[in-house]
Amino acid sequence: MNTHFRSRTARGVAVVSALALTLTACGREGDGGGEGGASASPGITDESVTLGITTPLSGATAGPGTCTVAGVKAYFGAKNAEGGVEFGDGKTRTVDIRALDDTYDPQQAKANYDQLKNEVFAMTAGLGTPTNRAWRDAAIADEVPQVLVMTGDPLFSDTDESPWQLGFVPIYQNEGEAFGELLASSTEEHKVAILSQNDDYGEGYVEGFKSAIEGADNIEVVEELTYEATDTSVDAQLTELANSGADVFFNAMSVTPLMISALQKAQQLNWKPSWFLPSNTSSPGAILEPGGAAAYPGIYSVSFAKAPASPAFAQDEDVQAYLAALKEHGDYQDPPAFPHCQWSWMVGATLEQAFAEMTEPTRENFMEALRGIEGFQAPLMLEGTSVTTSEDGQPAVSTLNVQKFNGKGYDTVESFG
């Protein structure tokens, strides 16, 4: 027993020392990679650059999470097959992606970051507010870029607070505001019922929405309730909201099954308002169809990406190239049910823009190049939306089109009704 214990301890010590040696070796390699000029940052050589992603690949958020890897992997997979990406320093590099699963668990996300930080050049594209927040401080301290991440949290777009960060998707407030503006411009009077998730996500949407309808005499918020992200049913809330007699329902909900059952429940209560849905819970195939959304006078959402399932874009060149690459290089066989696949593809295109402006293989230089993009219409972006990274307080994409469900996909609309 005792010797067994000792031998186990000894083995443990051996493993730890071996690990330490490997880590030191890795560190050296990273430091010595550069030739002339500034010495290269870890994760980049003259031939290749490695990007890291931590995102949920299992658990409840795995559907969107898997997409955040698939899109960018497909984008650079296609580029690598053509020889690589041209950088501003004249070299052509292939782009490798290392993705780890954090199951939407903040602690695991931080552990993944620690595992990746010395071997990747930059972290990107990962999904989730609590998970991205978990290693934000560490990334700032280590001076590792945490860019074009999929969170609507405004913190990531504040340059003073987050010098090594940049969010990709519109912040929650942008989305709420876009819908509020559309509603305020309506020529009719509207009563609005609000249901929101009891966290920063829900609060951000409501804040943006309310700021846009402030002073609009034709809009009245008649009832406002919340729910918890862990709830299995919101039937009681819907019963109460249906009683308010509202003709517009602003539902800031991030949970797919709850959104489906909400769409079904309101119909059963014979309450048929116009709905506003956040961009990440408005998928026609995964949510609206099973929810029976056709019963409502209008389902509105916001978007900046072309929906590949929509007949309007079936022949679109961007869409076809994207779907082909997703299959061949992204390990993603089905047509994507979540917009995160498209967003992640745009992240790839945006990174390529930054790489083209990089004159030195360093993280500092990369951040500078990344913050200099203006009005770039990435592939798959809708008319009227673009990537602009130079505006403090705003994510890379802050422009949105309000869209209305047409029974299959979405059409951009200019007015409510």
Next chain:
Amino acid sequence: MGTFIQLVVDGLSTGSVYAAIALAIVLVHQATGLINFAQGGMAVLAAYFAWWLTNQGLPLIVAILLSIVFSFALGAVVERWLMRRFERGDPDTAVVATIGLLTLITGIAGWLWTYNNQQFPSLFPLDTVSFLGVSVSIRSIGTTAVIVVAMILLQALFVGTKLGLALRAVAINPQSAAFSGLPVGRLLMVGWGLAAVLGAVAGALVAPQLTLTPGMLDNALVYALAAVILGGLTSPVGVVVAAWIIGVLENLAAVYVPFIGYDLKVAVPFILLFVVLIVRPQGLFGRKTVVRV
């Protein structure tokens, strides 16, 4: 008044979901003296199996019946080849083993079918019927009816049949049961198989509403356990009533008790649980355990 009745009806429908899992837990407990935390996970696996069969082109009802057969076998196999080793040991060890089983099954389901939400077709239409100004979906009525039938069958099994008596004998004193000629091992397998069947029914009823994911029943499991304790571990009728009470109280407290609201309503069933256990440790409908000295 309309709102009040609607909230009660909605609560009963949510409670029926908890009741389905709770019944399966009671069945295993009656047969083996264990609480099986993997009950929800096994139900999800059965639902995936049925879903997979419908994707192969089988009609829904056939797929569900096949998944019920599959579940009986799965339950029996899990008992014989996995749980048997823990049943005679420390009960705590066995409980931990079932929690491990839950994690394992969730992982396997995710690995086979991904963690994406899958649409599971419903046995009942989405239509509603109205009475007293309240709308009730056919699905809720159907779910509740199936649960009530399952509850009656289970009560009858335990109280009115030889098999039920044998199952209870094995749970209470396996050694004496063996001495009196009961095939203890086979009875244990039957108990687990029947519980898995009940889980499969529950999974098929709930999956259309929650959409099929590996963790679909994790939250429901917590409430089901509360219902099991509240209703009393020995009484199928008790746990169903307790599950309904939980569903209804949760809804009413959120709407009519301002300081609870929708944010604190998750705690309501557990506060109730503590109060009941202090007053009646055996639960609302449970039998007191009597030890002869």
